[in-house]
Amino acid sequence: MTTVRIRGEEQPGFLEILSNWLPHQPWFPAPRGRRSLTRVGGLRLPTPQGDPDSGLFLEHHVFDLELPQGPQRISVPVALRSRPSALAGKTAFIGKLTDQNGKDLWVYDGARDRAFLAAWLEMARRRQGSRNGRSRGEALAGFESWDAFELKMRRSAVQAQDASHTRTLVAPEDAAEEGDWEKKVVVDFLRRPTQQRTPLLETVLTLTRANSRSVPRVLGTISGAWEKTATAADEAEWENGDLSVIREAGVEAPSAWDLARAALKAGRSFSAEAGELGRWLGTFHADLAGAFGAHPQSTAQLKSMAQNAQAALSSQWAGVRQEFDEDEAADLHEVIDLMTMQLRDAGEPLMLQQIHGDLSLGQAHQMTPQRWVFNESDGLIERALGLRDVVTMLMSAANLVMEVANETPEASSTEEGEAQAPVNFGQWYEEFTKSFLKGYRSSDVDASGVDSVFFRAAMLAEALELFAQWEGSWVFRPSMLLQAEG
Numbered sequence: 001m002t003t004v005r006i007r008g009e010e011q012p013g014f015l016e017i018l019s020n021w022l023p024h025q026p027w028f029p030a031p032r033g034r035r036s037l038t039r040v041g042g043l044r045l046p047t048p049q050g051d052p053d054s055g056l057f058l059e060h061h062v063f064d065l066e067l068p069q070g071p072q073r074i075s076v077p078v079a080l081r082s083r084p085s086a087l088a089g090k091t092a093f094i095g096k097l098t099d100q101n102g103k104d105l106w107v108y109d110g111a112r113d114r115a116f117l118a119a120w121l122e123m124a125r126r127r128q129g130s131r132n133g134r135s136r137g138e139a140l141a142g143f144e145s146w147d148a149f150e151l152k153m154r155r156s157a158v159q160a161q162d163a164s165h166t167r168t169l170v171a172p173e174d175a176a177e178e179g180d181w182e183k184k185v186v187v188d189f190l191r192r193p194t195q196q197r198t199p200l201l202e203t204v205l206t207l208t209r210a211n212s213r214s215v216p217r218v219l220g221t222i223s224g225a226w227e228k229t230a231t232a233a234d235e236a237e238w239e240n241g242d243l244s245v246i247r248e249a250g251v252e253a254p255s256a257w258d259l260a261r262a263a264l265k266a267g268r269s270f271s272a273e274a275g276e277l278g279r280w281l282g283t284f285h286a287d288l289a290g291a292f293g294a295h296p297q298s299t300a301q302l303k304s305m306a307q308n309a310q311a312a313l314s315s316q317w318a319g320v321r322q323e324f325d326e327d328e329a330a331d332l333h334e335v336i337d338l339m340t341m342q343l344r345d346a347g348e349p350l351m352l353q354q355i356h357g358d359l360s361l362g363q364a365h366q367m368t369p370q371r372w373v374f375n376e377s378d379g380l381i382e383r384a385l386g387l388r389d390v391v392t393m394l395m396s397a398a399n400l401v402m403e404v405a406n407e408t409p410e411a412s413s414t415e416e417g418e419a420q421a422p423v424n425f426g427q428w429y430e431e432f433t434k435s436f437l438k439g440y441r442s443s444d445v446d447a448s449g450v451d452s453v454f455f456r457a458a459m460l461a462e463a464l465e466l467f468a469q470w471e472g473s474w475v476f477r478p479s480m481l482l483q484a485e486g
Contacts, residue, residue, distance in 0.1 A: 008059050008080050011100060015037050017095030017097055017107060030065065040226040041061075041225055043059070044058065044130075045058035045116070046058075047119070050151045057079070059077070060075070060077045060243065072192070074192060075189065077110025077120070078107055078116075080105050082104070082105065089113075095107050111189045112157065115151060120222065120244065121220070124137035124139055124220030125139055127144065136222070136223055138222075140218055140219060141217040153171065154170070158186065160188060161375075164191050164192040167188050168186065171183065172184075181249050182248070186246070188245045188246075193224070193226070193242065194241050200380070203380060204218055206291050213283075213373070214284035214373060215287075215375075216373050224241070225239065250365050252365075254365065256366065257396070257400060259273065264401065264423065264428060265404055267423045269428070270431075271435040274436040275438060277436060278436035278439030278440035279440065280364075280371070281364075281374070281390065282439070282444065283443045285353070285445045286446075288355065288380075289354075292382075294351045299349075301352075302346065302350075309343050313339060316460075317332070317333075319464070339456065346453060350448060351446050352384060354380055354382045355380065355384045356376065357380065357381035359389045359393050359396075361396045361397060364393075387450050387458065388458070390437075391455065391459055393436070394433055394436065398466055402466070
């Protein structure tokens, strides 16, 4: 029996149920008021093998949404089913309608439907295109050699990093629930498609094509087209852009913050993980320098940086000096005077390059014990020193230690009721720092920045600020503040 192909947009009530569903979606630009939808593009997908619904149709639609403030473009993937299906799930249900032949159709959000996801991923993996040539999948980073995606996958909604995206985590049936992150992918549906890619996506694509593994790589993209204008001769003008981006699932893997926190609360060392984390941060910086270039500071930039470092040290010290006793204050004052002199005499320019700029343990994720990746979603900055990321990572670890120390009673016990030895928080942090810096220096990065007085001055200024934030509560040894090595 031949199934007659239907088109969702031609079915009575299709646009109406979409209009009722759309205002409840967080990415939708007009939650209130009257609106009209005009289909301006889209594509049909082949049905993957194994779905029991013979009346299944998979479609992707691009609509122009007319609003008082001007038109907006939205992207809506849908699965049309002849019966309710667990392959889509209740949360993906959009609505029910009756087609032109009087048969019931259940409409689901394709971003959550397993059949749609399998077909979508295969379009990218196999580099398939639509019949009219306006839509095409692209595979990168060896994605074309992955096993085919089948219906027996697991999928779950996860938080997208962009408010205008919908993100779905997809895992093969044999992948571990908590692990096997290199087998899993995240599929971002760009609900507000445009012709231009964001600078961050361009950056990650460049790193992916340069074989970087320090960020979650882009594994595939699916591009499409939509009608822009119509001429007097009724010939449409078309725009092209990304409809979806498929990436490694690194940002869903456990963060360094969560892993380090669990280790610290259990009284376990985190030195081995810190060494790998530092090495991967160095690799991240080396990847950015290799892909986008690096250049030494000018004399004026070096002088300005030295002046700013002196001012930061002076300001932070003035704010907390009264918190120390006379001997401690004298020691710190001596160290600050020495650093100030070294900063004035600094004459060796450091390398400027693209870096993250505000990294923390929460933005580093462990995909495997031997691989960490960094979440670039908060943006990257150009013409900066790599030591800035090193400082913010180490200060993030220091803040974690302070949090756990303030949550931990003086005496605690294990789950078996045995007394747990008190954690030496200062020693734990010093071991973390030593291992992290050793790992960073062992990478391919130019590590001269972390061996400079600018690094030591930045660490001391940030430590004094952290000391002030915790209102004088402190668990570290004086060396945490002195940072006088070298």
